Amino acid sequence: MSSEAPRTQPSVAVAITGASGALYATRTLAALLERGHQVELVVSDYGRRLLRDELGETASVDRLVPFLVDRYGPGVKAGQMTLHSNRDLGATLASGSHSCCGLVIVPCSMKTLAGVAHGLSRNLVERAADVMLKERRPLVIVPRETPMSLMQLKNMVLCAEAGATVLPAMPAFYQQPRTLDDLADFIAGKILGALGIQHELYPVWTGRVTQGG
Numbered sequence: 001m002s003s004e005a006p007r008t009q010p011s012v013a014v015a016i017t018g019a020s021g022a023l024y025a026t027r028t029l030a031a032l033l034e035r036g037h038q039v040e041l042v043v044s045d046y047g048r049r050l051l052r053d054e055l056g057e058t059a060s061v062d063r064l065v066p067f068l069v070d071r072y073g074p075g076v077k078a079g080q081m082t083l084h085s086n087r088d089l090g091a092t093l094a095s096g097s098h099s100c101c102g103l104v105i106v107p108c109s110m111k112t113l114a115g116v117a118h119g120l121s122r123n124l125v126e127r128a129a130d131v132m133l134k135e136r137r138p139l140v141i142v143p144r145e146t147p148m149s150l151m152q153l154k155n156m157v158l159c160a161e162a163g164a165t166v167l168p169a170m171p172a173f174y175q176q177p178r179t180l181d182d183l184a185d186f187i188a189g190k191i192l193g194a195l196g197i198q199h200e201l202y203p204v205w206t207g208r209v210t211q212g213g
């Protein structure tokens, strides 16, 4: 993970915030890197805690690349990942002039959802989301909370009305998942699809459940 990776193609931005579902974030990162993408990563303070709490110390932000290689295989080395501080509002992602082709916030806390819905730009995650909306670029929000309050539902509506794809962390079961990774593959596949990136992370629905997954 470098602080300034050389770029040959527009980057894809990934933000991790403090809602449950760290595995969705790591699978999404791995899927993008396996496909050779330049990934710009921002992790909120509670996102950092989430990675450690749910996946262990080896998944801490400063050890994330070795964690991804260990969990998903050496294919993740095909891409490059750059880490930005969530406090750095002067980072590339804060400007519409920067060639970033989309942002996914996975998982997205209700706090960050509210900040995006109301255009607060208090940190780099919120500012990068604001940039995606104003530039009419893909913004994928993966909220996780249950049940949801009226204000949380309304914040999702505001984001959807502004052009974001609201993609709740709701994996399907028609593909007969056997492991947590199968569930994470489904959400990561949905995210890549929403970003316009081809994938085979889950089987397409063929009209009937396939026995044996």
Ligand SMILES: Cc1cc2nc3c(=O)[nH]c(=O)nc-3n(C[C@H](O)[C@H](O)[C@H](O)COP(=O)(O)O)c2cc1C
Binding pocket: 016, 017, 018, 019, 020, 044, 045, 046, 047, 053, 108, 109, 110, 111, 112, 144, 145
């Ligand atoms: C272990 C843990 C799990 C949490 N899970 C959720 C969650 O699923 N959804 C949510 O909206 N907030 C959750 N929170 C609360 C957020 O982390 C908290 O509101 C935080 O301020 C979010 O900040 P951020 O959006 O900058 O990461 C959780 C907090 C902790 C410590």
